[in-house]
Amino acid sequence: MTNTEFRDRPGDPAFWDAWDMLPSGARVLCAVSGGADSMCLLQLLHGLEEERGIRVFAAHFEHGLRGEESLRDMAFVENWCREQKIPCLAERGDTRALAEKEHLGLEEAARKLRYAFLERAADHFGCDRIATAHTADDNAETVLLNLVRGSGTKGLGGIPPRRGNIVRPLLETDRAEIEAYLKAQGVPHVEDSSNESLDFSRNRLRREILPLLREMNPALNDALGRTAALLRRDDSFLRGLAEEWLDRNFDGESLPLSKLRKLHPAVASRAVKKLCPRSLSAAQTESVLRFAEGTELGYLDLPGLRLRREQGRLYLQTEQPPEIVPRRIEIGKTTEFPELALRVRAEKAPAGGKEINSPFNSFCFGYEKIKGDIVGTGRRPGDRMHPAGRGVGKSLKALFLESGMTSTERSRALVFRDGEGILAVYPLALDERAVPAPDEEILLLTVEKME
Numbered sequence: 001m002t003n004t005e006f007r008d009r010p011g012d013p014a015f016w017d018a019w020d021m022l023p024s025g026a027r028v029l030c031a032v033s034g035g036a037d038s039m040c041l042l043q044l045l046h047g048l049e050e051e052r053g054i055r056v057f058a059a060h061f062e063h064g065l066r067g068e069e070s071l072r073d074m075a076f077v078e079n080w081c082r083e084q085k086i087p088c089l090a091e092r093g094d095t096r097a098l099a100e101k102e103h104l105g106l107e108e109a110a111r112k113l114r115y116a117f118l119e120r121a122a123d124h125f126g127c128d129r130i131a132t133a134h135t136a137d138d139n140a141e142t143v144l145l146n147l148v149r150g151s152g153t154k155g156l157g158g159i160p161p162r163r164g165n166i167v168r169p170l171l172e173t174d175r176a177e178i179e180a181y182l183k184a185q186g187v188p189h190v191e192d193s194s195n196e197s198l199d200f201s202r203n204r205l206r207r208e209i210l211p212l213l214r215e216m217n218p219a220l221n222d223a224l225g226r227t228a229a230l231l232r233r234d235d236s237f238l239r240g241l242a243e244e245w246l247d248r249n250f251d252g253e254s255l256p257l258s259k260l261r262k263l264h265p266a267v268a269s270r271a272v273k274k275l276c277p278r279s280l281s282a283a284q285t286e287s288v289l290r291f292a293e294g295t296e297l298g299y300l301d302l303p304g305l306r307l308r309r310e311q312g313r314l315y316l317q318t319e320q321p322p323e324i325v326p327r328r329i330e331i332g333k334t335t336e337f338p339e340l341a342l343r344v345r346a347e348k349a350p351a352g353g354k355e356i357n358s359p360f361n362s363f364c365f366g367y368e369k370i371k372g373d374i375v376g377t378g379r380r381p382g383d384r385m386h387p388a389g390r391g392v393g394k395s396l397k398a399l400f401l402e403s404g405m406t407s408t409e410r411s412r413a414l415v416f417r418d419g420e421g422i423l424a425v426y427p428l429a430l431d432e433r434a435v436p437a438p439d440e441e442i443l444l445l446t447v448e449k450m451e
Contacts, residue, residue, distance in 0.1 A: 037133035158228035242270035324378035366436030372419035
């Protein structure tokens with residue numbers, strides 16, 4: 001639609017229905033800043049309540065960034081909603097404090113606070129939709145800004161019409177149409193003075209660059225909207241392929257490197273991003289794919305994530321290895337190691353009364369061979385033992401490698417020691433010196449998993 005063509009009201013019911021934005025019976029929370037776009041959306045939704053069988057509520061968040069002006073905006077929204085009998089919830093936040101605490105940019109911190117508030121407001125009113133006033137102009141600006149920044153298909157896909165319970169009923173509506181509707185309806189709005197500053201990239205794009213592009217194509221919003229929709233469709237398909245591959249190949253901890261290398265980079269990069277707890281840049285994603293080409297034991301640290309290349313697999317570690325607190329094992333009692341989700345029960349048994357050490361969740365020690373207290377610990381540098389039946393001493397590191405235990409499994413190994421050294425390693429081996437004689441009283445340690 002060109003900027004000279006207007007309907008009686010903005011928005012397209014077919015568009016709303018295609019994305020299930022405003023179904024009959026919905027309780028819709030409208031995010032209202034007080035600016036032209038959000039006041040248009042609030043007026044539109046309020047007028048649709050009877051026609052579409054919806055109930056509308058309003059929410060306003062004051063970010064604490066513009067002093068008296070932002071307080072004015074909050075009062076304006078609250079007063080308008082009161083006059084129109086629209087239930088409204090307003091809240092204030094400290095964007096700068098969050099930005100400093102979490103090392104975020106102001107824009108990112110403001111967005112995080114705002115959407116968290118909108119979710120709380122939706123819960124407060126029992127809403128199943130949150131409507132934001134993003135327009136076709138916003139979408140065009142977002143696509144171009146992301147293009148300048150070098151985004152891939154996700155960024156160039158612009159603003160999605162719907163994301164979970166968040167819907168954008170005005171996403172195909174031009175700003176000029178919105179202004180005409182407000183004038184026709186006599187709906188006031190407030191102006192954000194920061195929109196006039198050319199210090200912000202979006203403002204410079206809006207005021208200096210977009211007018212030139214519209215001279216080349218007056219229907220620029222429509223053109224960029226179509227491009228964004230096509231790229232969202234392509235990105236959705238590729239993400240679907242990545243998710244299907246992960247369903248088949250991710251075991252909850254690791255990926256097979258040989259299969260990851262065979263994937264097309266467009267799918268492999270999306271699989272990697274899907275697994276990471278934080279958003280990765282293009283450069284970080286490429287570094288993961290290069291890392292996956294290697295074969296030796298190696299590590300790659302990324303924000304909130306450590307990758308480990310080991311034994312033909314790529315492991316994702318989002319948590320630090322557990323710190324195993326040393327604990328004394330007492331006879332007749334159960335000792336818990338909550339950091340490992342394990343418990344150890346210690347009891348005496350008569351000679352020959354138990355099957356010895358098979359499997360290695362039960363350890364039978366010759367009672368007279370134990371020197372002092374038994375303590376459960378993690379592994380330590382330089383640890384060595386003589387595995388029963390092997391006839392040779394070995395370092396724990398060598399035993400771990402021989403057994404095929406991964407680094408994560410090694411970090412969770414529970415070592416039982418007495419005054420002379422290692423008695424046993426769960427779930428690996430019993431030390432030769434602790435093996436009971438046929439007629440010797442036994443100390444039985446049983447390791448169980450905690451639910």
